[in-house]
Amino acid sequence: MTHAVYRPAPGHSVTVPPPADPISSPPIDTERVAELIGQLLSALGEDPDRAGLAGTPNRVASWYAEFLSPDASAVATCFTESHLGEQMVVVGGMSVWSLCEHHMLPMHLEILAGYVPAGEVVGLSKFGRIAQRYAGRLQVQERFTRQVADEISGVIGGKDVAVAVRGTHLCMSMRGVRMEDARTTTLHTGGRFRSDPVLSQQFLTLATGQWRAA
Incomplete structure (x- = not known):
């Protein structure tokens, strides 16, 4: 199984609405x-x-x-592609700011998302939009990681999804122990990423390599 990002020819798309957000955001006064x-x-x-x-x-x-009012109206565009060749598609280089709900201090989250497509691939910009939507609220990193993975699963219509997040939390960097270099890593896997150790290790290797290079 390869792990290069595949870019299909344009022209075959279907719009897939995002799943219902379990946390609604009331108007801000x-x-x-x-x-x-x-x-x-x-x-x-x-x-x-x-x-x-x-x-x-x-x-x-x-x-x-x-x-705290991110755009939730964006939809995913999926492209039909018959020559996927059992590829693992990985989208990295994404980063968002969120607010820790325990201290209302910022946290910076770097995201790496992977999935195994089955007949269709997802427009690449959708991954960043998903991350931004769940970051624009009072959050904890563990919940954020699961929410991003769950929505990607809903978009692709399957469980073969993995999401790794590395966070820098100002609630730890500028208060409490004040450790500026501390990082927190969370991982959510489903489907073949959970059952196939080779696929899981390939994804983790890519995530670790990207963060080391950053």
């Missing part, structure tokens, strides 16, 4: 968020009306509204 940020600044001993901070509550509220 930006006025209330701005008010609370102003109160937080006051509680921290700052004057929210001073020069430099006057627009900060609104800017922070606007950022939260944008970051």
Whole structure:
């Protein structure tokens, strides 16, 4: 089994809607968020009306509204391809920012996703869109990894999916033990990636090699 990314000829596509998101995002009350940020600044001993901070509550509220409201309307395009040759398709180089739900501090997540196509391949940009959608919320890395893998499984209509994520968490880098070089790695496998040790090892080798080169 090879592990090169296969790019099919365009022209044979079918639109596949994403599976229902189990976590809906209610509208964000930006006025209330701005008010609370102003109160937080006051509680921290700052004057929210001073020069430099006057627009900060609104800017922070606007950022939260944008970051926590990712576009969920994107759909996947699948391309019919009869000459796949039992390839493992791996998409790497993806990275997103999310917010740790325990401390509301940023975490940077690097994602490597692989699957074994059966008659169709998925448009490559879809993988990044899936990652962005699940990153735009209060998260934990373990849940994020599973959610990305589950949605890819829904798109391809099968369980032959593997997702590896390496995270840098500011809740560990800038607070607590303050270990700047600490990294957390999570792995979710399904189908043949779980039952076939050779396929699993090929995927893990690619993930490890990519992160070492970064």
